[in-house]
Amino acid sequence: MAGAGQRRSGRARPAGGPRGGRADERRRSRHPDEEGIIPVLAGITREVENAVGRAPTRAAVRTKFQVAALLVREERARVMADGDLSQAKRSEQLKRLEGLATLLARIAARDTSLLALLSEDARVSDAARAYRATVLRAAGLEAPEEPEPTPPPAPVPGAEKRVVPRSAIARQMANPFLAPDFEAAAERLARPRRLAGWELLEPLFRSFEDASPGAPACMPLPEPRAVPTPRGRELMRHQAQVVAAAARGHRTFLLADEPGLGKTAQALLAAQAADAFPLLVVVPNVVKTNWAHEVGLWTPLRRATVVHGDGDQVDAFADVVIVNYEILDRHVGWLGDLGFRGMVVDEAHFIKNKTSQRSQHVLALSERIRERTARPLLMALTGTPLINDIEDFRAIWQYLGWIDDEKPLGRLMTALEETGLTPADRGFSAAARAAVVDMGIVRRRKVDVVADIPARRVADLPVELDGAVGRSIRAAEEVLARRLVGRYRAALEARGDAAVVDGVDLELARRVAAAELKDSSDKAGGENVFTMVRRIGQAKAGLAADYAAQLARNVGKVVFFAKHVDVMDTAEQTFADRGIGYASIRGDQTPRVREKNITAFTEDPDVQVVVCSLTAAGVGLNLQVASNLVLAELSWTDAEQTQAIDRIHRIGQSEPVTAWRVIAAQTIDAKIAELIDSKAGLAARALDGAAVEDGEASTDVQLDALVSLLTDALAAERTA
Structure with a gap:
C-alpha cells in the first residue's frame, strides 16, 4: 500500500454553501492535535486494546489491529519525508506515532498471534483493505483505489529445501547468456x-x-x-x-x-x-x-x-x-x-x-x-x-x-x-x-x-558409503593403515642404518602385513581387516538389497548372496518393506525347510528373490530359474565367488548370466575385488562347480590387501 499522505488530494469539505453555522464553528474551534489521521488511529488503537483484553480476539478486531499498524507505519514515513513541516512539528507528530506504535506492541504481547500481522510480508485481506479506506475517509483523506488483489503463487513443492552450490553460481556467472533456441x-x-x-x-x-x-x-x-571407444573397451x-x-x-x-x-x-x-x-x-x-x-x-x-x-x-x-x-x-x-x-x-x-x-x-x-x-x-x-x-x-x-x-x-x-x-x-x-x-x-x-x-559375466556395481557409517569405515581404515605404517617404521629402525631403502621394501611390507594378519586372527577384539570388511558388508546391505529389488521388478527372479547373517536380515527386511516375495537359504535350516524354500523360489511366481548364505548355499543348489545374481559381500577367493555364480550358470540355463558384484568405492572393498580378479586363475579348476580347497589363495588376498593398504599409506606420506 502507498503511504497515507500520498493520497491527500484535498480535505473533505461539508456539503452545502459557504462555511458557517455551528458545525463549521466546531470544526474551526477543534484543537490542531485533534485533526488528521493520528487521533483517528489513537481511537482505533484504544478500541483494539479494550477488545483484546476480552479473549478470544475476533477477526474484526484483528483487522482493526493490522490496519492501525499499517497506517501508523505509513504516516511515520510520510512525516519523515514531508519537507514543509517544521522540526518542532515533525518531532511532535513522530512522538505521538511512537506512542501508538508502543501501545500496539503491548497489545500484541498480550495476544502473540497478532505479531504475525506486523511483519512486512503479512497478507492484507480484502476486509482489511476495505476498512483501511474507511479509516482514511474518517480522517478526511481521500481513499485510494486499490488494485485487484492477485492470488499468491502456488508454493513450489520442496522449494524450502532448495540449495544452489557455489560452483553452480560460478558457472552461471561464467556463462550468463544461455539464450533459448526456438527451433x-x-x-x-x-x-x-x-x-x-x-x-x-x-x-x-x-x-x-x-x-x-x-x-x-x-x-x-x-x-x-x-564407434570410437577407449582402448581395451569394445561395444557389442x-x-x-x-x-x-x-x-x-x-x-x-x-x-x-x-x-x-x-x-x-x-x-x-x-x-x-x-x-x-x-x-x-x-x-x-x-x-x-x-x-x-x-x-x-x-x-x-x-x-x-x-x-x-x-x-x-x-x-x-x-x-x-x-x-x-x-x-x-x-x-x-x-x-x-x-x-x-x-x-x-x-x-x-x-x-x-x-x-x-x-x-x-x-x-x-x-x-x-x-x-x-x-x-x-x-x-x-x-x-x-x-x-x-x-x-x-x-x-x-x-x-x-x-x-x-x-x-x-x-x-x-x-x-x-x-x-x-x-x-x-x-x-x-x-x-x-x-x-x-x-x-x-x-x-x-x-x-x-x-x-x-558372454554366457556368464561379472558386472561391478560401485556404491558410495555416505553419512556417519561411511566416515566411520574410512576412519577405521586410516587407523589400520597408521598401525601398519608404525609397525613398518619400527621394523626399519630395528634393522639399523644399513637397512635404509629407497622407496618401499616390499618384502618387509609383506612380513608386516603377515604379522598383522596373524594378530587379527588370534585376537577377538579390536579393529582389524576382518571386522572392517564385515562392517563394509553391513553398510552395503541396504544398497545391495535395493538394487536386487530393482532387478526383481525388471527381470523377475534374482538370487541374493551374502556372507553374514545380519546382512541377510537387512536384505530380507528390505524386500518385505517393498512387498517383494522372498525365500531364504541359511546354514541353520533343516534339510526339509531348505528344500521347501528352494521349491518356493523355483516354482512360485510370487517369490522373486532367494536370499542365500555364501557358505551354506554356495554349492549343491540348482537355481537356474534366475539369470541375475547379486553378490552383496565379497568372498576372499575367486573360487567361492564362482561357486555362487554357478548356482544359476549351469545346465538348464537358457539365458546369459549376470552376477552383479556390489563394491564399496574408496574403501578396502575395492582393493579386495581387484585382487580377487587378479587371482582368478588360481580358482580356474572350480569353473565346473566342484568344491575346492583353496585356503592359500584366500590368505594371499587378505595379505595382499594389507600390503596394498600399507604401501598406499607410505606413498601418501611421501607426497604430503
Whole structure:
C-alpha cells in the first residue's frame, strides 16, 4: 500500500454553501492535535486494546489491529519525508506515532498471534483493505483505489529445501547468456488438423495392449558402424546400433533393454555421438557412483561430478552431472538453469507416478532443457517390460516430449496425421503403436542378442558409503593403515642404518602385513581387516538389497548372496518393506525347510528373490530359474565367488548370466575385488562347480590387501 499522505488530494469539505453555522464553528474551534489521521488511529488503537483484553480476539478486531499498524507505519514515513513541516512539528507528530506504535506492541504481547500481522510480508485481506479506506475517509483523506488483489503463487513443492552450490553460481556467472533456441519449441507446436477434436492419448496407450502377441517394441535401428571407444573397451553390436542412431540424429530414446545389456554404456556413447554435453543424469542412489565410474571407462575425456547432499563438493563445470532422485528436490532449481544439452533418467519407471515430487521435478527439468536447447538428447532407461502396464509410461513419454497432459506433440502428432486414420478406423491401433515405437522405443532381451554377450559375466556395481557409517569405515581404515605404517617404521629402525631403502621394501611390507594378519586372527577384539570388511558388508546391505529389488521388478527372479547373517536380515527386511516375495537359504535350516524354500523360489511366481548364505548355499543348489545374481559381500577367493555364480550358470540355463558384484568405492572393498580378479586363475579348476580347497589363495588376498593398504599409506606420506 502507498503511504497515507500520498493520497491527500484535498480535505473533505461539508456539503452545502459557504462555511458557517455551528458545525463549521466546531470544526474551526477543534484543537490542531485533534485533526488528521493520528487521533483517528489513537481511537482505533484504544478500541483494539479494550477488545483484546476480552479473549478470544475476533477477526474484526484483528483487522482493526493490522490496519492501525499499517497506517501508523505509513504516516511515520510520510512525516519523515514531508519537507514543509517544521522540526518542532515533525518531532511532535513522530512522538505521538511512537506512542501508538508502543501501545500496539503491548497489545500484541498480550495476544502473540497478532505479531504475525506486523511483519512486512503479512497478507492484507480484502476486509482489511476495505476498512483501511474507511479509516482514511474518517480522517478526511481521500481513499485510494486499490488494485485487484492477485492470488499468491502456488508454493513450489520442496522449494524450502532448495540449495544452489557455489560452483553452480560460478558457472552461471561464467556463462550468463544461455539464450533459448526456438527451433525445438516451434517443432513441438505442430497442431492437429485431421485429428483435431479426437481423444488420442487413450487410443495410443490402448494400441500397445491390442498389439498382436510377440509384436516387437523396438524402433528400426541402423547397422552399427565403427564407434570410437577407449582402448581395451569394445561395444557389442546391439549397443553400437543405438549409438549409430544417435549419430544419425535421433534424439529421444526409451531404452528398455533387459539388465545386463549395457544401457549405461549406450547412453554415454550416444551422448558422445550427439555432442549432448553437459549431460544431466538422474539415477537411484544405489547406482550413482557406478555411473561416475562408467563415465571414466567409456568417455574418459569427459569429467563427471556426483551430487551428494547439498552439493557442497559438486563441480558445476563438469561434463556429466549425476544426481539421485532422493535429493532432486534440493537441486532442481539450479539444474534447470545450468544449460544441459542432454538428460538421462535411469530406472525411469521410478517416475511413473506423475503426482510424486520426483516425477514432477524430472518433468520440469526436461521441459527446461527442451525450452533452451534445439533437439536435446533425452533418454529414459528402464528394464521393465514395456507392455506390463502402458499407463505407467505416460510420465516417461511426457519426459521425452512425445506428449503433454492432453495430446501427442510434435513429430508424434505429425506421424499420426500422416497415417490417414482416426481412432475410429480399424487399422489405427497398429499404426499408432508403430508411430510411438518409431519415436525411440528400444527393447531387446538377453535371448535376442545372445550372440553378442558372454554366457556368464561379472558386472561391478560401485556404491558410495555416505553419512556417519561411511566416515566411520574410512576412519577405521586410516587407523589400520597408521598401525601398519608404525609397525613398518619400527621394523626399519630395528634393522639399523644399513637397512635404509629407497622407496618401499616390499618384502618387509609383506612380513608386516603377515604379522598383522596373524594378530587379527588370534585376537577377538579390536579393529582389524576382518571386522572392517564385515562392517563394509553391513553398510552395503541396504544398497545391495535395493538394487536386487530393482532387478526383481525388471527381470523377475534374482538370487541374493551374502556372507553374514545380519546382512541377510537387512536384505530380507528390505524386500518385505517393498512387498517383494522372498525365500531364504541359511546354514541353520533343516534339510526339509531348505528344500521347501528352494521349491518356493523355483516354482512360485510370487517369490522373486532367494536370499542365500555364501557358505551354506554356495554349492549343491540348482537355481537356474534366475539369470541375475547379486553378490552383496565379497568372498576372499575367486573360487567361492564362482561357486555362487554357478548356482544359476549351469545346465538348464537358457539365458546369459549376470552376477552383479556390489563394491564399496574408496574403501578396502575395492582393493579386495581387484585382487580377487587378479587371482582368478588360481580358482580356474572350480569353473565346473566342484568344491575346492583353496585356503592359500584366500590368505594371499587378505595379505595382499594389507600390503596394498600399507604401501598406499607410505606413498601418501611421501607426497604430503
